Each structure stands twice: as C-alpha cells, then as structure tokens.
Amino acid sequence: MPLNTLSARYAAVRQHTLKLSAPLSAEDQCVQSMPDTSPTKWHLAHTSWFFENVVLLPYLPGYQVFDEAFAYLFNSYYEALGPRHPRPQRGLLTRPALSQVLAFREHVNAAMQQLLLNESKLSGEALALIELGLNHEQQHQELLLTDALHLLSCNPLLPAYDAHFKHANASHAELQWLSFDEGLRTLGRAVDATGFAFDNESPAHQRFVQGFQIANRLVNCGEYLAFIQDGGYDNADLWLSEGRAQVLQNDWQCPLYWLAPQDPRAPSEQWQVFGLNGVQPLNLQAPVANLSFYEASAFAQWAGARLPTEFEWEVASTHTEIQDTHAQVWQWTRSAYEPYPGFVPASGAVREYNGKFMVGQQVLRGSSLATSSQHSRHTYRNFFPAHARWQFSGLRLAKDL
C-alpha cells in the first residue's frame, strides 16, 4: 500500500499511538496522576471514540458501535455528543479492561479502513474530519507521553519510561539578539491554504508589530540554574502576583522534574532531571523545560528581558539564524489565547474543538521533543493555563527594540 494514501497514513498514526503505549504496563496505563492528566488507556480509547462518533457514525452506513457505554466513558468535552464521565475520575475506570480498549481500537480501525477503501467517493467534509481525527490523535500522542512522565514522576522509584528515549538537544550557541523592525505583518494561516491546520490558526490577518529583539536560542538549564542560585524563587519583585502565590502555595523551588542535590529519591552531589529517559545529570546546555508561564515570566524579568508575544514569535520563526523553534520545548508567550480577527470555529460537533477554550490560557509556540513528527507548524498555537508545568514548556527571551 503506498504510504501517501489516507488509508496508509491512518494506519501509521494509529499504530504509532500503540507504539508509544508499549513501554507502559497495564497498571501504568490505568492510573491518573492528577486531574489535568489522563490515563494512557483513556487516551487509547478516547482517540478511537473520536473516530467512531465524528467519522464512522455519520459517514459509514450500517456502522455498529463497539459498545454503547463507551460514548459516556470516553467523550472528553463535547457537549453536542452527550454527557460524559468526569475528567478528574478517568483513573477510576478499571473497567473496561485494557484488552477491551485495544479491541475497541481494532474495531474502529477495521471500520475506518472499510470507509477509506472508497476514499475517492468521500465528501470533502468527511475527508476534513478524518484529517482532524489524525491530528487529534497526534495531539493525544504527546499528551500520552507527558501524562505518563507525570505519572512516573510520582513513583518514588522514578522509573524510566524508556531509557533510550530522545532528549532535548544541547545548544552551544552564544546568545544573540535578532532584531526586527516595526511594521505591519501578515500573521496566521489563510483559510484556503493547502494542508491541514486547526481552526484557531486562521484566518490570516494583519497586525502592527512594534520593533523587537528575540533570542536566537532557547533559555538553557545553566541559565535557569543561575536564576535559582540567585534566589529567583524567593524574590517577589520578579513574579506576577498569581505566580508568587503559586510559588508559596506549592513550594516551587525549581522546574517540575529537577532533583536538587541530595534528593533522597536519587542521591547525587549534582542537580539531576527526571525525563522520559529516567534520571539524568542536568545538562546545562539543554533547554530548560517543565516550567509554568509564571516561572518563565519571572526568569525573563530576572534576565532583564521579557517573553515574546505570539506574534513576535511567528514573525521571527522563519529568520535564518533562529534556532530550535521546533522539536525541543514549547515556548511560553506573553499572549493570551484569543480568537484571531474574523475567527470562525469549525462547524458541527467539532466547533467545540478549540474556540470554547479561548479564555484564561496563554499561547505557547513551537513544538517539543514529544510532539509527533508532521505535527509542527509556524502558525501552530498551543495553549495551557499559566500554572501548567507538566508539558515540555520552556522559553525564549525577547526585548523591545
């Protein structure tokens, strides 16, 4: 089967999700470590639920649902598709067993391949929803990894997800400031551009961007360690009020997965970091990750700089000298997650995909080492609440010109 068919791409994306779950035991796959995360088993089921409800039921005549109860168990947040199991209680779903969830995946895959046999006869609307389903699955692939890392970090044994899992690249580049003149810029993605994009990336629109400077590289662990050793977490002048409250309430002293010297879980004279590849010595040249927006903001203040807006980031993203825009860490921006001028949500049930979350969240740009390949774009807008730390989220500095 040629790899460029939708059928082959569907099979490859679905298979990759299973590959990511393979290092985890059945017990690992059932547990939910905090309300923000979901069990692996739930990700495996929910992505299948998406195809069943958004693609198969509307577009495959005679499709038989695998289990009527799954509509309630594995709907995430779609009001239009009925009531759902509470998100913080996903870890209580010891039933269905993992084996049943895997059988559900196979049932959905077989039906999807039946539908895709007649790809040329499918409507543009159906094809768009299948494409959305694949990109949705890729988003959950990253969440599967970040959620698994959080789960494993709660285990005092600090087990590695995969001792050979890739880590972020160390950069030995000197910090340089790239300058951009003020001007009217075209940002976002044209509605009729070819290739997939989420609705929140459109429409393309014009925006006046003041002159600015942006760092050619990401902030690294060595720089962040200097901030810690300079008393950054205790210096109230550096922090937004909400951030300061989070520091005090949660006793934040370092990024989420850093282990201070002499941490009893993995004693060492040195700082270490827990990642998907287990406990490793802190690499001072690697990008700092697993920061909240508040920590990124405080660091930038300490460094005499600021976070870029998402518009500055996008303008700078194609500069020939900018490094590591993608596949290392998501980069917090100073931009609230808002609709672009002229934003129109996708229609049907998937109108709930992005638009209804456009309040109380910050935009992150780029992509991380956990982002699936073919899932990065310069117009991509990720978003999380300012306190979120369990994603591979870091920062790049900016300044006014």
Ligand SMILES: [Fe+2]
């Ligand atoms: Fe989802």
